[in-house]
Amino acid sequence: MTKNINVTLKVWRQKGPHVKGGFETYPATDISTDMSFLEMIDCVNEQLTLDGKEPIAFDHDCREGICGMCGAVINGRCHGQEKGTTLCQLHMRHFSNGDTIVIEPWRATAFPMVKDLVVDRSAFDQIILAGGYISVNTGGAPDANSIPIAQEIAELAMDAAACIGCGACVAACPNASAMLFTSAKISQLALLPQGKPEATSRALAMVNKMDELCFGNCSNERECEAECPKEISISNIARLNREFVKAGLVSVVK
Amino acid sequence: MNGLTNPMGTSVGKKLMMAVTGLGFCCFLTIHLAGNLTLYGGKDFFNSYVEHLHSLGPLVTLAELGLLFFALIHVLTGMLLFYQNYNARPARYSVNKRAGGRTLGSATMPYTGVILLLFVIFHLMNFHFVDKTNTTTFQLMSNAFASPVYIFIYTFAVIIAAIHVSHGLWSAFQTLGANHPKYTPFLRGLSIVFSVVIGIGLGFIPVYVSLLR
Numbered sequence: 001m002t003k004n005i006n007v008t009l010k011v012w013r014q015k016g017p018h019v020k021g022g023f024e025t026y027p028a029t030d031i032s033t034d035m036s037f038l039e040m041i042d043c044v045n046e047q048l049t050l051d052g053k054e055p056i057a058f059d060h061d062c063r064e065g066i067c068g069m070c071g072a073v074i075n076g077r078c079h080g081q082e083k084g085t086t087l088c089q090l091h092m093r094h095f096s097n098g099d100t101i102v103i104e105p106w107r108a109t110a111f112p113m114v115k116d117l118v119v120d121r122s123a124f125d126q127i128i129l130a131g132g133y134i135s136v137n138t139g140g141a142p143d144a145n146s147i148p149i150a151q152e153i154a155e156l157a158m159d160a161a162a163c164i165g166c167g168a169c170v171a172a173c174p175n176a177s178a179m180l181f182t183s184a185k186i187s188q189l190a191l192l193p194q195g196k197p198e199a200t201s202r203a204l205a206m207v208n209k210m211d212e213l214c215f216g217n218c219s220n221e222r223e224c225e226a227e228c229p230k231e232i233s234i235s236n237i238a239r240l241n242r243e244f245v246k247a248g249l250v251s252v253v254k
Numbered sequence: 255m256n257g258l259t260n261p262m263g264t265s266v267g268k269k270l271m272m273a274v275t276g277l278g279f280c281c282f283l284t285i286h287l288a289g290n291l292t293l294y295g296g297k298d299f300f301n302s303y304v305e306h307l308h309s310l311g312p313l314v315t316l317a318e319l320g321l322l323f324f325a326l327i328h329v330l331t332g333m334l335l336f337y338q339n340y341n342a343r344p345a346r347y348s349v350n351k352r353a354g355g356r357t358l359g360s361a362t363m364p365y366t367g368v369i370l371l372l373f374v375i376f377h378l379m380n381f382h383f384v385d386k387t388n389t390t391t392f393q394l395m396s397n398a399f400a401s402p403v404y405i406f407i408y409t410f411a412v413i414i415a416a417i418h419v420s421h422g423l424w425s426a427f428q429t430l431g432a433n434h435p436k437y438t439p440f441l442r443g444l445s446i447v448f449s450v451v452i453g454i455g456l457g458f459i460p461v462y463v464s465l466l467r
Contacts, residue, residue, distance in 0.1 A: 216342030223356055225355065241430065
């Protein structure tokens with residue numbers, strides 16, 4: 001049943017990286033419960049623009065839960081309280097008339113503030129650049145299925161590859177650790193034959209880069225897998241740990 | 255990438271050191287509990303256990319040095335991790351809610367750890383670094399637990415230890431890469447059972463000793 005509700009937003013506003021930010025309160029009136037959370041912010045922004053105020057800056061792109069651009073902490077929960085959804089797929093039907101909704105950006109040293117709810121997540125790109133790829137010679141396309149891969153392994157690799165790099169794992173981690181992201185990227189390649197030749201150097205390079213970027217240390221709090229919109233499992237973190245032990249302590253790489 | 259220091263200095267390396275030393279302490283707790291259970295066999299049985307243990311001589315010293323070495327690694331690495339993790343998020347959220355991952359144990363690891371360190375020093379001052387020429391270990395215990403303050407401190411510290419290992423045990427396996435749908439639920443359950451056994455087993459001893467008087 002569609003109905004319209006009124007909610008109050010307490011939004012983190014910050015003009016830029018080195019300016020002091022704070023919460024501002026805005027009413028969101030006559031919001032259809034069919035709207036997504038981002039559409040609700042669009043409505044508030046239209047009103048703010050009409051009032052001659054600066055609209056709330058937030059990241060978004062596909063708005064269908066697959067790109068990983070959107071994300072904010074809603075009442076203390078990354079992407080809101082619904083399990084396995086991105087912020088754009090969180091709908092206003094999950095809120096009640098009269099609710100006060102606190103909206104904060106991802107908070108981590110490695111994700112510096114850009115503006116309001118927008119943070120710079122390029123640290124993730126740097127982790128990928130450090131080794132989240134395979135090196136393939138150009139040439140004719142190889143035959144499909146020329147390398148047999150067991151169905152179970154393919155499924156595990158696919159589960160890890162579902163990571164959209166939204167940063168919710170870092171935002172949800174009490175230590176702001178990027179282990180779930182890094183482990184998903186390491187896993188999707190380490191599981192498959194194409195990723196095996198570089199598995200050793202990849203594990204070392206990606207972990208070292210992650211530390212260098214000032215992400216915290218994983219302490220197995222499991223908040224990341226609970227908040228991940230793609231429900232990536234911490235069994236990937238255990239796989240990263242195994243890959244790291246293999247690479248750091250028993251491999252031929254010096 | 256040279257030597258052992260480089261991989262061990264990374265975040266994963268530090269966690270591996272915490273896991274290995276932590277598992278060592280879990281083994282120690284088990285042995286300590288098993289030994290202390292001889293109390294329920296009576297005063298003489300307990301004193302004879304203590305004598306037998308100390309008659310091992312250099313082996314005991316070796317074990318003590320090993321535990322001291324493990325403690326140094328565990329405490330120093332833990333403090334470094336705490337400092338780094340704080341720096342990874344100096345700006346806190348104004349609303350904090352758990353998504354279902356955090357437990358009492360996991361959320362309090364650094365704090366329960368510091369309390370345990372202080373307790374271990376206190377405990378060693380009570381029973382290790384004392385003159386035992388004219389007394390028995392049982393007598394020392396009996397004297398100590400005559401005071402309700404000592405009973406409270408010891409019982410409280412054991413509960414803290416139980417909370418610490420309730421996260422620590424399964425977490426160590428996860429860090430060592432042992433995660434499988436077949437046994438991870440078992441390990442998580444085992445952590446809880448282990449912490450309850452340690453909590454009740456060691457926590458009841460001060461009360462029992464005071465009742466014996």
